[in-house]
Amino acid sequence: MIKQLATKLLPNTLQKTLQPYYQQVSLQKFRKKVEKKTWGESVDFLNYVVRITDGPNFYIQFKDEFVNKIYHFDAQRNDPLIIDGGSNIGMSILYFKKIYPEARIIGFEPDPKIYELLEGNVSRNGLNGVTLVNSGLSAQEGEGTFQADGSAGGYLGDGSGSITVRLEKLSTYLSEPVDFLKLNIEGEELPVLEEVVRSGKLRNVRELVLEYHSWPNVEQRMGAILSLLDREGFRYLIHDFDEETSQVTKPPFQWTDKTMWFCLVYAKNVGNTVKGTM
Secondary structure (H helix, E strand, C coil): CHHHHHHHHCCHHHHHHHHHHHHHHHHHHHHHHHCCCCCCCEEEECCEEEECCCHHHHHHHHHHHHHCCCCCCCCCCCCCEEEEECCCCCHHHHHHHHHCCCCEEEEECCCHHHHHHHHHHHHHCCCCCEEEECCEEECCCEEEEEECCCCCCCEECCCCCCEEEEEEEHHHHCCCCEEEEEECCCCCHHHHHHHHHHHCCHHHEEEEEEEEEECCCCCCCHHHHHHHHHHCCEEEEEECCCCCCCCCCCCCCCCCCCCCEEEEEEEEECCCCCCCCC
């Protein structure tokens, strides 16, 4: 109601100034609508219907991916090839298909229970050209132990309740030019990229976004990731999300031995000509 009145009464320049406020109000209404939803419940948004793991994580994915557009890229062809490492329930795949309906997408999700939600969401929303793989990405093929959390933070590692999952090398899927690579693989970013470099296939990737995870008391790998991208001819940008998604990276800074943080690294291949993406 307020926005409708403002549209009628306020100058265009002032309307643009107030747009972030309207967006924030709408987001908070949406958050309240979904925040109490639990495993397997359905959510309608835009023109989609998805079954989710939980309300809070669904809201964060919707806000980051559909509103803040953290995985947006400008494709050079109508049917870009996209590799989606860490598809979870498929929000990123829905976004890619929204902006590029003809996109060809390969999505990886190791958690078998979440994979079932992913498969259902892709099918329910009539998405064509999507290949789903019930595997995690790793530096080597085979099997590995996976610590599932039933939401968006499962990772490779031992622990109470860990399960065995299938692992695949990313390089296997990089034999042809890839327009966009998304990696949200909970700490496996560096070993996966190192394996791709050894295969000589990172040059086939035009653009990528990875989510870097820094766990407490675990080796810091951001420097190594950035050095690898630099050596391989990529220029990069770094973004630490908004305050709602990543509060700990905002000043005033306060680090403890329990601090966990994450950020996005966008990189574009400027040192190699990626054939077939024009």
